[in-house]
């Protein structure tokens with residue numbers, strides 16, 4: 001469904017991505033792991049059309065998307081929870097969710113989708129008329145995911161799902177995500193390697209702009225070198 | 234006491250139009266981060282057009298108004314498309330371009346409409362006894378009610394409709410809005426046109442009371458900028474409250490201190506507020 005093929009990306013003089021390839025198939029849950037500065041966010045920005053790539057290809061359902069603007073990529077069915085959640089702080093929780101359903105195909109099914117999202121994150125129901133900026137970090141992450149789900153995406157990308165959140169909150173969000181329908185493929189960027197591997201089928205590990213390891217999440221989880229390098233065991 | 238009430242009334246009536254005009258600046262600054270130095274020229278345009286349509290084409294008052302507003306919207310869209318859009322991403326360029334536009338347009342007005350004041354017809358005539366204390370022109374009252382109504386409509390649209398929600402979202406975080414499928418360039422285009430319409434609407438309600446001359450535009454722009462900074466650059470409510478405060482302060486200042494310093498009073502209040510609260514009364518963000 002999503003194919004990233006040999007993507008190179010520079011920012012100024014810096015080579016940020018040096019030939020990255022990865023794939024997300026229908027219904028798959030994929031993790032992209034790596035330390036701070038590895039290039040994970042840049043990769044997501046390239047997929048979403050926020051950063052131009054220098055060479056390579058990005059395909060979604062067979063269509064080249066690497067020269068499209070973000071709003072056209074969104075229209076094709078990719079939703080993104082960017083690093084830092086980026087909820088519209090001055091708007092209510094309800095308006096944030098509605099903004100997620102901006103695209104015409106989503107706007108037609110708003111009632112249905114909002115009920116689904118609120119049943120996934122019931123806490124948001126109590127907060128509907130509150131300003132999003134007044135929510136806790138965990139609630140904002142739930143709102144950002146809910147907002148992305150409002151567009152009824154085929155592919156949901158979440159950058160730094162667990163960053164800055166309490167462990168119980170992270171558990172809760174992963175529990176909800178695991179309940180998402182098979183119709184939604186997932187690409188999750190994490191620094192928290194263990195929880196990511198526990199909740200995905202396949203993972204890519206990035207180091208300074210290149211994929212240095214990839215494999216089934218369950219295999220990586222058992223791999224002694226991974227344990228040593230990333231899990232501190 | 235009667236005098237004070239009269240000046241207050243004048244202040245509120247003027248301030249409401251200031252607020253209407255300033256909402257246009259708040260919209261364009263909020264969505265596009267562009268300061269339109271020619272904002273007041275759209276006020277002037279609406280004034281001249283509504284006067285001309287009524288006198289030269291013998292249209293009724295309200296058809297003239299409707300046509301003027303449509304023209305202002307269209308001219309605003311053209312300015313956005315051909316003058317502002319090429320400057321995206323560079324606030325300095327858009328400032329210079331709109332400054333040049335202001336100079337050119339002001340001279341065009343002088344050339345086309347001449348130096349003498351022109352005035353669209355009054356919508357109503359006569360006056361009302363207010364509070365049993367003084368007589369007050371009906372046109373002023375009607376202009377005030379119209380401006381207040383337009384402000385309310387704008388705020389309702391902003392908070393209760395898709396259009397308003399999208400405009401607010403783009404103003405808060407345009408990149409995030411684009412990830413949700415919003416084409417920000419289209420919102421810029423429309424917001425600029427709407428911002429010009431708000432200046433034009435202020436012109437429509439005020440020019441029957443204060444006839445228009447080619448040079449009033451720059452004062453209108455400055456007043457609107459003062460109001461927006463006073464209220465807080467990122468707050469629409471701030472523009473409304475800021476407009477009222479400025480209207481009242483100016484009128485009380487003119488009445489009790491000196492009419493020579495009309496514009497100074499606004500600046501004094503502005504500096505006071507910025508000193509105490511750098512983000513403006515209702516603002517959160519500080520603009521650099």
Ligand SMILES: Nc1ncnc2c1ncn2[C@@H]1O[C@H](COP(=O)(O)OP(=O)(O)O)[C@@H](O)[C@H]1O
Nearest residue numbers: 011014016034035036037038039040041042043
């Ligand atoms: N705007 C930028 N200008 C220059 N370098 C940048 C910019 N954004 C990111 N980088 C660099 O790109 C590299 C990858 O960053 P990023 O994609 O944010 O990594 P990650 O999300 O894995 O932490 C880092 O070395 C970072 O310093």
Ligand SMILES: [Mg+2]
Nearest residue numbers: 040041083160
């Ligand atoms: Mg990152």
